[in-house]
């Protein structure tokens with residue numbers, strides 16, 4: 001059991017998926033919540049994501065453990081919570097396009113099986129009957145079961161509605177105001193004046209970095225995505241989302257480079273329930289949300305190489321979002337060292353749709369002084385030495 005710190009009022013900064021889930025779980029536990037957003041709900045990363053709720057691309061360790069718990073919670077919230085009809089279960093199909101990728105994928109599949117994931121391997125003559133529309137050069141496909149998809153902005157909308165909390169839009173938090181003891185936060189400063197509370201949660205995605213003095217530790221990482229027109233037959237030929245092994249390798253390369261890795265491509269082709277395809281994406285050291293033709297061309301060319309039928313479809317739109325990334329690839333979740341009543345939950349990079357509800361529940365339990373199930377030690381906000389957490 002964690003120590004409960006008194007008081008029932010909470011200010012949550014940021015109405016993305018993490019802030020919305022925090023507000024939902026806190027209000028169910030009897031807390032009075034004020035949910036503030038600089039702009040509007042899901043106006044940042046949560047509204048510009050693919051919605052993979054997936055363990056498949058996680059390496060063994062704390063993120064794999066968290067993703068397994070994240071999927072279990074989506075299932076529960078879909079079955080008897082506010083996410084009914086929003087969480088769509090389907091496998092992730094990891095594909096290797098050459099022998100090097102096949103070797104990587106075999107090793108990764110072992111790790112996933114060790115974590116209890118249900119897997120099926122397809123190669124040789126078994127491949128075309130399982131994936132008839134996929135290109136013949138594919139060497140190996142591994143179907144990872146018990147995965148799913150959820151559209152981030154819809155999850156945010158449902159959680160906020162179920163929380164009963166009215167979002168205070170266009171209310172940017174400008175700074176945190178310390179109490180006279182300096183061991184706690186007294187209020188957040190906003191253009192509409194200070195807002196006091198007993199507890200404060202910083203779930204402001206990229207905005208968290210500035211509030212906590214973490215610029216440099218939490219960095220923007222842009223991703224570009226493309227959505228095609230509907231193609232129901234081609235869509236139905238895929239039993240789940242296709243994830244090229246390159247996706248895994250590009251994440252590894254970025255970690256190995258300590259984050260500063262320029263632009264990387266990792267291919268995912270997600271058959272949406274609308275009959276369209278969502279094709280992604282890039283990982284770029286940038287905080288802008290523009291698309292460029294060069295990136296879109298590379299993404300579409302690699303999608304066509306893997307799933308040739310895509311060549312017949314029109315791309316309806318391209319968009320980009322900005323993930324919040326840390327240099328060790330793990331989020332920051334927990335109490336801010338030195339403060340009794342300040343919690344941060346940010347830095348979820350490309351995993352926040354999967355982990356958002358779980359992290360909202362975790363933060364709510366921390367505030368209520370309850371056991372949060374998840375080991376938060378790897379996500380400790382103070383682990384980056386010499387970095388400021390609240391200037």
Ligand SMILES: Cc1cc2nc3c(=O)[nH]c(=O)nc-3n(C[C@H](O)[C@H](O)[C@H](O)COP(=O)(O)OP(=O)(O)OC[C@H]3O[C@@H](n4cnc5c(N)ncnc54)[C@H](O)[C@@H]3O)c2cc1C
Pocket residue numbers: 013014015016017018019036037038039040041042043044045046047048049050051052053054152171172173174203204205206207208211222223224225281320321322323324345346347348349350351352353354355356
């Ligand atoms: C291209 C792309 C693809 C992705 N695909 C997936 C995927 O398939 N699966 C997956 O699990 N994840 C995916 N993600 C990652 C996921 O979208 C994020 O990790 C997640 O949305 C982060 O949620 P959040 O609530 O922490 O932050 P955000 O959604 O960024 O929300 C933060 C909110 O805080 C507000 N804010 C900021 N500063 C302040 C301030 N000072 N005061 C008040 N409010 C403030 C913002 O306006 C915003 O609404 C993807 C992301 C991108 C960009």
